[in-house]
Amino acid sequence: MRFRTAVAGLVLVALPVLADKQAEPAQSAGRNTVSSAPDTLGTLLSLGAGLLAVIAIIYGCAWIIRRMNGMTGMNNNAxxxxxxxxxxxxxxxxxxxxxxxxxxxxxxxxxxxxxxxxxxxxxxxxxxxxxxxxxxxxxxxxxxxxxxxxx
Structure with missing residues (x-):
């Protein structure tokens, strides 16, 4: 239920952005401008950096959890x-x-x-x-x- 609500919210937020992007080519059709191809290298680098950040966060959380388990003060040798x-x-x-x-x-x-x-x-x-x-x-x-x- 929460997932559906989140997806519906994202779609509602993205609709105005998509409408603006579709309206831009129609407005610029009257001008003589050269359209540029999307920057695929920049996109790949951005996605790779985001993926590395997420993996680093996961490993950092795992490290913190392991360290916190040792701080409980329990003596397991007894x-x-x-x-x-x-x-x-x-x-x-x-x-x-x-x-x-x-x-x-x-x-x-x-x-x-x-x-x-x-x-x-x-x-x-x-x-x-x-x-x-x-x-x-x-x-x-x-x-x-x-x-x-x-x-």
Whole structure:
């Protein structure tokens, strides 16, 4: 609805300009003037500059948004997801580490419940076990996941 209104407004604004442009050749027909071709190079440069300005504005907005997300003051190092396992299409269990304790959570589309709180860590968060796919990929490329610089 807004789009149609905007287009109708632009057409109404452009009609007098178009009428003036059509009236000019009729008025100048009596004079002996040479009509010039439109300046295509100038038009292309103007369009190119406008396109570059729009792209620069988009990238500038994206940069500002990324910078603002870092300024929220949230400390994401306090909570770490150690492991996640899918149980069904939308159900999962997750092992998270908070303040030196590991907590096993049950996650469904409607709720998150604490299943168990471990006093001692059951899995080292820095050395989480890799899956079967990761092991196969590691053997295929011949590099270690823990030491990316070593072969």
């Amino acid at each position: 909570i770490r997801v150690v492991s996640v396992m899918a149980l069904g299409a939308r159900e999962r269990i997750a092992l998270i580490e908070v303040g030196g304790q590991q907590i096993l959570l049950g996650i469904t589309p409607t709720a998150i419940r604490t299943l168990h709180v471990f006093e001692e860590p059951v899995v080292d968060a820095g050395n989480a076990p890799t899956g079967d796919f990761a092991k196969r990929l590691q053997s295929m490329i011949g590099k270690s996941w823990n030491a990316p610089g070593k072969e």
